[in-house]
Amino acid sequence: MADSLTFDLVSPAKKLASFPVSQVVIPSAAGDMTAMPGHAPAVATLRPGLVRAFTAEGEKAYLVIGGFAEISGSSVTVLAEEAEPREGVDAARVADLVAKQEKLAASLEAESDARRAAEARLNDLRNLEILVRA
Secondary structure, three states: OOOOEEEEEEOOOOEEEEEEEOEEEEEEOOEEEEEOOOOOOEEEEEOOEEEEEEEOOEEEEEEEEEEEEEEOOOEEEEEEEEEEEHHHOOHHHHHHHHHHHHHHHHHOOOOOHHHHHHHHHHHHHHHHHHHHHO
16 A cells, blocks of 8 residues: 555636545545545545645645535545635635525525535535634
C-alpha cells in the first residue's frame, strides 16, 4: 500500500487542485468520510461543506457546493458543482447562499420531497456558514 493518494478537485469553471495527499475528508451526503491510501472503491454524493486535503505541507481546505467524489485505493477525485479555496470564501458569500436557499425552500409545496430536499440543503449551508465564521 502506498503512503499517499492523488487528490483532484474539479469544478465546471476550472481544476482547483491536483497533488498527493495522505488523506482527504469529504462532506458526503451520508456524513463526513475520510479517504486514505488503500481505501475501498466508493462513489459519494457531496453536500455543501469543506473538503480537507492533508499534504506533507499541511491542510488545504476547499468549499464545495454539491457534486460527487470518486474514491479508489490510490486516488480521490472530487467533481464539484461549485468549489473554491477556503481562504477565498467570506461569511457574506455563504450568507447569500443561505438566503437564496431559504427563498427556494419557502417557495416549494409543504411536505413535498422537493421541499424536504431543499430544507436539508439549507441545513447543510447553515452548518457551512458556521464553519466559515469560525
